[in-house]
Amino acid sequence: MPDPVLNPQLNADGELHHLLSLDGLPRGIVERILSTADSFIGVGSREVKSVPLLRGRSVFNLFFENSTRTRTTFEIAAKRLSADVFNLNIASSSAAKGESLLDTINNLTAMQADLFVVRHSQGGAPHLIAGHVAPHVHVINAGDGRHAHPTQGLLDLYTIRHYKPDFAALSVAIVGDILHSRVARSDIHALRALGVPDVRAVGPLTLLPDGLDELGVRVFTSLQEGIRDCDVVIMLRLQNERMSGALLPSAAEYFRRYGLTPEALRAAKPDCIVMHPGPMNRGIEIDSRVADGAHSVILPQVTFGIAVRMAVLSIAASSARFR
Amino acid sequence: MRIAIEAARLIDPAANLDRVAGLYLADGRIAGVGQAPAGFVADRRIDGRGLIAAPGLIDLCARMREPGADGALRIEMRAALAGGVTGVVCPPDTDPPLDEPGLVRMLRQRSREAAGARLYPLGALSAGLKGQALAQLCTLAEVGCVAFAQSGALPDDRGTLLSALRYARTYDLPVWLRPLDATLAADGVAGEGAVAGRLGLPVVPAVAETVALHTIFDLQRATGQPPVRIHLCRLSSGAGIDLLRAARREGLPVTADVDILHVHGVDSDVGHFDSNWRLDPPLRTERDRAAIRAALADGTIDAICSDHAPTALEDKLLPFGEAAVGASGLETLLALVLSWAQSDKVPLLRALELVTRGAARVLGEDTGTLLAGRKADVVLFDPTETWTVNPDSLLSFGKNTPYLGHQLTGRVRTTIVGGEVRFERTPAAGASA
Numbered sequence A: 001m002p003d004p005v006l007n008p009q010l011n012a013d014g015e016l017h018h019l020l021s022l023d024g025l026p027r028g029i030v031e032r033i034l035s036t037a038d039s040f041i042g043v044g045s046r047e048v049k050s051v052p053l054l055r056g057r058s059v060f061n062l063f064f065e066n067s068t069r070t071r072t073t074f075e076i077a078a079k080r081l082s083a084d085v086f087n088l089n090i091a092s093s094s095a096a097k098g099e100s101l102l103d104t105i106n107n108l109t110a111m112q113a114d115l116f117v118v119r120h121s122q123g124g125a126p127h128l129i130a131g132h133v134a135p136h137v138h139v140i141n142a143g144d145g146r147h148a149h150p151t152q153g154l155l156d157l158y159t160i161r162h163y164k165p166d167f168a169a170l171s172v173a174i175v176g177d178i179l180h181s182r183v184a185r186s187d188i189h190a191l192r193a194l195g196v197p198d199v200r201a202v203g204p205l206t207l208l209p210d211g212l213d214e215l216g217v218r219v220f221t222s223l224q225e226g227i228r229d230c231d232v233v234i235m236l237r238l239q240n241e242r243m244s245g246a247l248l249p250s251a252a253e254y255f256r257r258y259g260l261t262p263e264a265l266r267a268a269k270p271d272c273i274v275m276h277p278g279p280m281n282r283g284i285e286i287d288s289r290v291a292d293g294a295h296s297v298i299l300p301q302v303t304f305g306i307a308v309r310m311a312v313l314s315i316a317a318s319s320a321r322f323r
Numbered sequence B: 001m002r003i004a005i006e007a008a009r010l011i012d013p014a015a016n017l018d019r020v021a022g023l024y025l026a027d028g029r030i031a032g033v034g035q036a037p038a039g040f041v042a043d044r045r046i047d048g049r050g051l052i053a054a055p056g057l058i059d060l061c062a063r064m065r066e067p068g069a070d071g072a073l074r075i076e077m078r079a080a081l082a083g084g085v086t087g088v089v090c091p092p093d094t095d096p097p098l099d100e101p102g103l104v105r106m107l108r109q110r111s112r113e114a115a116g117a118r119l120y121p122l123g124a125l126s127a128g129l130k131g132q133a134l135a136q137l138c139t140l141a142e143v144g145c146v147a148f149a150q151s152g153a154l155p156d157d158r159g160t161l162l163s164a165l166r167y168a169r170t171y172d173l174p175v176w177l178r179p180l181d182a183t184l185a186a187d188g189v190a191g192e193g194a195v196a197g198r199l200g201l202p203v204v205p206a207v208a209e210t211v212a213l214h215t216i217f218d219l220q221r222a223t224g225q226p227p228v229r230i231h232l233c234r235l236s237s238g239a240g241i242d243l244l245r246a247a248r249r250e251g252l253p254v255t256a257d258v259d260i261l262h263v264h265g266v267d268s269d270v271g272h273f274d275s276n277w278r279l280d281p282p283l284r285t286e287r288d289r290a291a292i293r294a295a296l297a298d299g300t301i302d303a304i305c306s307d308h309a310p311t312a313l314e315d316k317l318l319p320f321g322e323a324a325v326g327a328s329g330l331e332t333l334l335a336l337v338l339s340w341a342q343s344d345k346v347p348l349l350r351a352l353e354l355v356t357r358g359a360a361r362v363l364g365e366d367t368g369t370l371l372a373g374r375k376a377d378v379v380l381f382d383p384t385e386t387w388t389v390n391p392d393s394l395l396s397f398g399k400n401t402p403y404l405g406h407q408l409t410g411r412v413r414t415t416i417v418g419g420e421v422r423f424e425r426t427p428a429a430g431a432s433a
Helices: A027-040 A068-080 A101-110 A125-130 A150-163 A182-193 A223-227 A251-258 A298-317 B072-082 B101-114 B137-142 B158-170 B194-199 B207-221 B238-250 B260-264 B286-297 B333-343 B348-353 B357-363
Strands: A058-063 A084-088 A115-120 A138-144 A171-175 A198-202 A217-220 A232-235 A273-275 B002-012 B017-026 B029-033 B044-047 B052-055 B057-059 B085-090 B118-124 B147-149 B175-177 B230-232 B254-259 B303-305 B378-388 B407-417 B420-424
Touching: A027 A150, A027 A182, A027 A298, A058 A068, A058 A101, A068 A084, A068 A115, A068 A138, A068 A298, A101 A125, A115 A125, A115 A298, A125 A138, A138 A150, A138 A298, A150 A182, A150 A273, A150 A298, A171 A182, A171 A223, A182 A198, A198 A223, A217 A223, A273 A298, B002 B029, B002 B348, B002 B378, B052 B348, B057 B333, B057 B357, B072 B085, B072 B101, B072 B407, B072 B420, B085 B357, B085 B407, B101 B118, B101 B137, B118 B137, B137 B158, B158 B175, B158 B207, B207 B230, B207 B238, B238 B254, B238 B286, B254 B260, B254 B286, B254 B357, B260 B286, B260 B303, B260 B333, B303 B333, B303 B357, B333 B348, B333 B378, B333 B407
Parallel strands: A058 A084, A058 A115, A115 A138, A171 A198, A171 A232, A198 A217, A232 A273, B002 B044, B002 B052, B057 B085, B085 B118, B118 B147, B147 B175, B175 B230, B230 B254, B254 B303
Antiparallel strands: B002 B017, B017 B029, B052 B378, B378 B407, B407 B420
């Protein structure tokens, strides 16, 4: 287990206080989040869709970068825990007035915030915030730059475990723009933390970062070879601005090489599952016949995501004061 | 003013001197080493027992925040003296850039008033540092610019760059360049490798340095025989150092420095996005650091600079990629050179050469030595005193250093410029003698 003193996410007792990254997060905490999420799975389908775990607590969604989907799922998760939720679209308020990031945080803390859910275009922004908030305040990373999207990594892990419970024999391929993807980085840490033996990254060299070997990831540039005999195929979204330019010539050529069609999917195991963090670009990274097909678990991912985010919020909020 | 420094360990790399002896200063010059000249009567005696007396440090890159922030130069000059630095080279990337003789004159006037370290201004190589038209190199040289620099990355307009190099060569003016290709550096903030890959930080690849070096050497050859003299600022990669060695073997007139933070730091020091380690060039791998250290030991690199870049702390309290670049370094340079020497078992004579005579040679100055007759620029320091780096112990405006909270060993007691005691620090209570 990593030294909690060196891990900025854990308090002195080794409990999860902030969720910033899955890199270095102890396996026991990951497993506790997944099993806690199990207990929340039924809540959404009950007539009364909430539990009182965060009653009276204030959750601030701080989105320095726009994301309707992630913000909404965090909002639903917090409301199902009976928290008071405040959505702040910082991109169009304080930052535009020249207020610094930490001044914004100090102001919101003065408004008795208990949890900050932070999305930022710069890697490390949630770490900076976590290093400066009051000891009772928790920070949950909802995506920072290319660095991490830990709740997405956890919900992907939850989804995989749901369909493929035996991690010790699993092959998982992550396909697409690994270089710019915080989802890929979080997925890799999550899968390696739980002992998945075969994690692969698939894409052209222009979209693959350094250091994948050190993370225990095998690199493939061919889709066919990369997903061969895989149990799980995770497709990544290709951002519009990267479809043509210095890194790729065109969306059409990308689709020919890396688009997941039913024909291409035949290389994977017959019972494989296909995942995507959304929103999808149909016809660019994934064929509609696959997205809507029998192997797709893309919509269950969304449902599980709410339970996983409820688990993260409730576990972090229950930790003692920081240090 | 006649000063006798008694019983200090004198270290003078230029004279291969390392022994306990007396050092005598008179009329702004070194008057005697080991023995006072006939008839020398000291106005002041300094007890040097347990201390090292060495030539004052010469820092090849220190930003003094002027022009830009009025009154800043005086503060940064105090920081220089507190760091034992008696000569500072100021790059021209000020606000506005040092491309006008009037600005240089004003800066030198303020420097004289500040009575700090000697100031060696670098003039802008191109007007406004834009890389599109030549600056008035000869006029700037006449008012005191010691060399000409482009600061940042190489300008995209290589035609104008070649022309500037040829113009400089006409008058034998040295040119200082950063080996950095702007298009390859793009929006990078970290060195390439596993650490940047894991943190998802955009990178400045080592090839941004090596491509620029190839370009610089090609353009240098194209200036004729002998080619223009070039000084390379802040090499950061092992591959870049290999190219420097090859250029040296070929006989190109080229010198080079590295900054002290790259002698110590590696990419993994960034840890959890510590913005105090956000540097330009970015930190690179263990192998690059090993190559830098080897090149320092074997003489491939001529000097170590501080790359002093003082900035307000709030400009560092930002996400890594948005934080201000660089570190405050004048006051930690000496202690960090000493700690490198100790950890790599480099003799003090060689280690100190890189911040004294080696740096002076790059400048073409006859300082950086204790030889009799030379300018009396001397630092007296306690090599064993341990001190804590914190905002109160630093005189610079810039408290931005990755060593905040760290203990360093080696502290300046007295700094003498031109035979005049300009800085003195009494030893802290309880400090080792």
